[in-house]
Amino acid sequence: MPKIVAIHELTTEQQQKIKEIAPDYELLVSKAKELTPQSIREAEILIGWSRSLQEDVLSNDSQLKWIQAWSAGVDKMPLNELENKGIQLTNASGVHSIPITEHIFAMILAFTRNLHLAIRQQSNNKWDTSGTFTELAGKTIVIVGVGQIGSHAVKVAQAFGMRTVGARHSGKSDPHVEVMYKVDQLEEALSEGDYVVNILPLTNETRGLFDKAKFAAMKNSAFFVNVGRGPSVVTDDLIEALQSGALAGAGMDVFEEEPLPSDHPLWSMDNVIMTPHMAGDTDRYSERVMDIFLENLQHYVNHEPLSRNVIDYSKSY
Secondary structure, three states, rough: EEEEEEEEOOOOHHHHHHHHHHHOOEEEEOHHHHOHHHHHHHEEEEEOOOOOHHHHHHOOOOOOOEEEEOOOOOOOOHHHHHHHOEEEEEOOOOOOHHHHHHHHHHHHHHHHHHHHHHHHHHHHHOOOOOOOOOOOOOOEEEEEEOOHHHHHHHHHHHHOOEEEEEEOOOOOOOOOOOOEEHHHHHHHHHHOOOOOEEEOOOOOOOOOOHHHHHHHHOOOOOOOEEEHHHHEHHHHHHHHHHHHHOOEEEEOOOOOOOOOOOOHHHOOOOEEEEEEOOOOOOOHHHHHHHHHHHHHHHHHHHOOOOOEEEEOOOOOO
């Protein structure tokens, strides 16, 4: 009997739905560290990913045909090796649209209303009403990487009365983006933003994309928010821009090095808000990943192409 192995906790209801769709498959739910090499090699479908499984997944006698990643980003997976073995890979893209959008605007609103400074003053028992306060209405937001998250974010931005600008690799239009640029026109797009939000995946093209030249292209009153991938930003160039006044502030959820070292200069900068790579966290995460998996599983058992979130290995996303 072919096997489906899940390394993430599934509810009884989720397990039952898998069994209803794929009654001819054995379902094994276990933590990665508790799986035997044999059970990994016998799996035809794997839900989740761990580096500890890599050797067995890529072994000559591995029966694996499909991995459902538990994350949207797959840049830390052995993509070349998976492609060479003909293993299909689907990700959790779309699961994060609501929580990451809300995280983006939590940071943006904090900057707009100086909440980040007020919280610091609260810790010091200090009443301080100084600072410049503004509004989102009429401001321009630039979303770099208009995928499912970016498309949701621009809809929210429009609800605040913001002008929306986007940049994406294809340059394809989006109904809620007023002006769309290709990524090779990025500096032109950045020059328009009061708030610039990076949601790009990590690829060879995006690694180190936000460097000194990109920060110089932004307004010195602009705020930069990164909820994409840490290595897409040259951190030293960002710090220089923040210290010199070339940028007004930055909201960072992802970093080149994680966890961020305790002596890193970003910790002590008043114009920086940081969160520990948690923008996509939500209590509805498992539910949404399984919606993607179950839809694809129905196609898989019917010998049909997977319909959602199939990774294009040539693009790494």
